[in-house]
Amino acid sequence: MNSTAAEAAARAAAQVDPEVIVRPGDARYAELAGRGYNSRFRATPDEIWLVHCASQVEKAVNRAIADNRRVTVRGGGHCFEKLVDDPQFRVLVDLSEMKGVTFDPAMNAFAVQAGARLGEVYKALYEGWGVTVPGGVCPEVGVGGHVSGGGYGPLSRRFGLVVDHLYAVEVVVADRGGRARTVIATRNENDPHRDLWWAHTGGGGGGFGIVTRFWFRTPGTSGGASSLLPKPPARMRKTIVTWPWAQLTEAGFTRLVLNHGAWHAANSAPGSPYAVMHSSLQLHSSIAGTVQLEIRMDATLANTAQLHDDYIGAVNAGVGVQPTVDVTEGTWLEIALEPTASYGAYSRQKSMGGHLRKPLTVTQVGAVYRSLTDPNHYGVGLVYLAAYGCRINTVSSSATAIPQRDSVIKLWYSNNWSEASQDDIEVEWLRTLRKNVHAETGGFPAPNAQQDGGYINYPDIDMRDPAQNLSGVPWYSLFWKGNYPRLQRVKNTYDPKNVFRHALSLDPN
Numbered sequence: 435m436n437s438t439a440a441e442a443a444a445r446a447a448a449q450v451d452p453e454v455i456v457r458p459g460d461a462r463y464a465e466l467a468g469r470g471y472n473s474r475f476r477a478t479p480d481e482i483w484l485v486h487c488a489s490q491v492e493k494a495v496n497r498a499i500a501d502n503r504r505v506t507v508r509g510g511g512h513c514f515e516k517l518v519d520d521p522q523f524r525v526l527v528d529l530s531e532m533k534g535v536t537f538d539p540a541m542n543a544f545a546v547q548a549g550a551r552l553g554e555v556y557k558a559l560y561e562g563w564g565v566t567v568p569g570g571v572c573p574e575v576g577v578g579g580h581v582s583g584g585g586y587g588p589l590s591r592r593f594g595l596v597v598d599h600l601y602a603v604e605v606v607v608a609d610r611g612g613r614a615r616t617v618i619a620t621r622n623e624n625d626p627h628r629d630l631w632w633a634h635t636g637g638g639g640g641g642f643g644i645v646t647r648f649w650f651r652t653p654g655t656s657g658g659a660s661s662l663l664p665k666p667p668a669r670m671r672k673t674i675v676t677w678p679w680a681q682l683t684e685a686g687f688t689r690l691v692l693n694h695g696a697w698h699a700a701n702s703a704p705g706s707p708y709a710v711m712h713s714s715l716q717l718h719s720s721i722a723g724t725v726q727l728e729i730r731m732d733a734t735l736a737n738t739a740q741l742h743d744d745y746i747g748a749v750n751a752g753v754g755v756q757p758t759v760d761v762t763e764g765t766w767l768e769i770a771l772e773p774t775a776s777y778g779a780y781s782r783q784k785s786m787g788g789h790l791r792k793p794l795t796v797t798q799v800g801a802v803y804r805s806l807t808d809p810n811h812y813g814v815g816l817v818y819l820a821a822y823g824c825r826i827n828t829v830s831s832s833a834t835a836i837p838q839r840d841s842v843i844k845l846w847y848s849n850n851w852s853e854a855s856q857d858d859i860e861v862e863w864l865r866t867l868r869k870n871v872h873a874e875t876g877g878f879p880a881p882n883a884q885q886d887g888g889y890i891n892y893p894d895i896d897m898r899d900p901a902q903n904l905s906g907v908p909w910y911s912l913f914w915k916g917n918y919p920r921l922q923r924v925k926n927t928y929d930p931k932n933v934f935r936h937a938l939s940l941d942p943n
Contacts, residue, residue: 510576583891584636584836636836641939695793702823787892788879876905
């Protein structure tokens with residue numbers, strides 16, 4: 435399908451489902467404006483456009499340009515930073531009504547509208563065709579930002595990142611003349627818009643245009659629809675291993691984290707028998723009471739139980755605490771659709787993410803321990819060490835915009851609290867944690883032999899602040915390393931007027 439045909443189809447749909455514009459004073463405004471994930475930030479736009487197709491997004495963007503008003507987009511509302519919920523944005527394009535998941539025969543790929551949430555995508559793909567994409571663990575997350583940032587999840591060690599299966603994107607961009615237009619960009623080598631597709635394989639959402647639709651098809655596949663994407667296991671095993679903080683000494687904690695890191699360094703190569711397993715070590719603040727290891731793995735294998743038990747034994751060796759082990763099994767879809775635990779009133783948040791090529795050192799683990807056991811800290815802190823590598827690391831660092839293709843752990847620092855009066859203190863707690871862990875590289879995981887930069891889906895605007903980023907590495911190189919120049923060219927080509935911008939988007943030059 436060419437762009438003209440796609441636009442015609444979109445305009446036909448718009449005649450059936452006109453856009454809805456909600457303004458302050460409308461009873462719907464508070465709920466729509468307040469959909470953001472982090473309650474530190476709240477959108478206050480003049481207009482919220484609930485759209486149903488690309489042509490309606492074009493209309494919203496053209497209106498914003500004509501009125502000289504900043505425009506932004508919301509998909510799932512799961513952004514950790516103020517990249518959407520910022521008072522500078524006066525027009526908010528809300529994609530939540532665009533959640534269709536269909537098979538597109540013309541593209542020979544699965545079409546997913548950009549307002550769909552991961553759980554909706556998993557359910558539709560699996561129930562309709564028995565397939566899936568290896569996306570994230572939280573079913574509530576919107577596909578728009580997740581995919582554009584190079585999302586990963588429980589099946590990624592086995593099948594790669596979600597963008598490794600991205601065939602095409604439909605994007606509303608703004609040309610040099612200040613007019614919005616819809617472009618369909620594919621991974622086909624002869625596609626003149628191929629670079630725009632590539633930018634959405636890890637370049638992040640909202641900085642090049644507004645994605646309205648994705649198409650997925652695994653490279654090299656053929657045949658019917660059910661053979662074009664990975665098939666998940668029929669059944670999954672989910673395990674929660676829990677160590678009480680009250681029983682953990684500093685030596686035991688250190689041993690636990692070092693064991694976990696050493697195991698991943700040894701078991702994350704392509705072809706590992708543990709490619710069928712995903713895990714995350716969740717180091718909560720001591721005030722939360724526990725440290726947990728969550729494991730998800732294929733339950734259909736003859737050696738599932740042995741792999742499972744050997745892994746837990748390796749992580750717990752010498753810790754000196756016997757953890758509780760809670761095992762459940764269910765269909766893949768049942769496990770995938772389990773809702774994410776809510777932080778409740780602790781909805782104010784600060785976080786930062788990165789990649790580890792090698793495990794944290796003893797010194798770095800010590801810094802983690804001191805922050806998590808700080809007796810004067812009352813927020814819910816978390817150091818999250820997620821399994822990475824295996825199939826992910828079979829792809830070239832330049833094949834997609836996300837360049838981290840030889841890491842073994844995805845790292846996330848997070849802090850949640852409830853009171854606005856505590857914002858400065860709690861933000862500083864997170865900053866102190868990352869500064870101490872990455873003291874040798876200016877407070878951030880700057881690329882070197884051990885670490886490999888940040889992750890745009892775990893954004894931290896401190897990276898762009900020269901008072902915070904003392905690494906000597908520009909913020910954009912922390913995210914994209916050698917892929918930055920190509921992303922810059924995409925920005926110059928498709929958003930030369932910088933219509934689509936936020937605190938961590940590239941500026942045209």
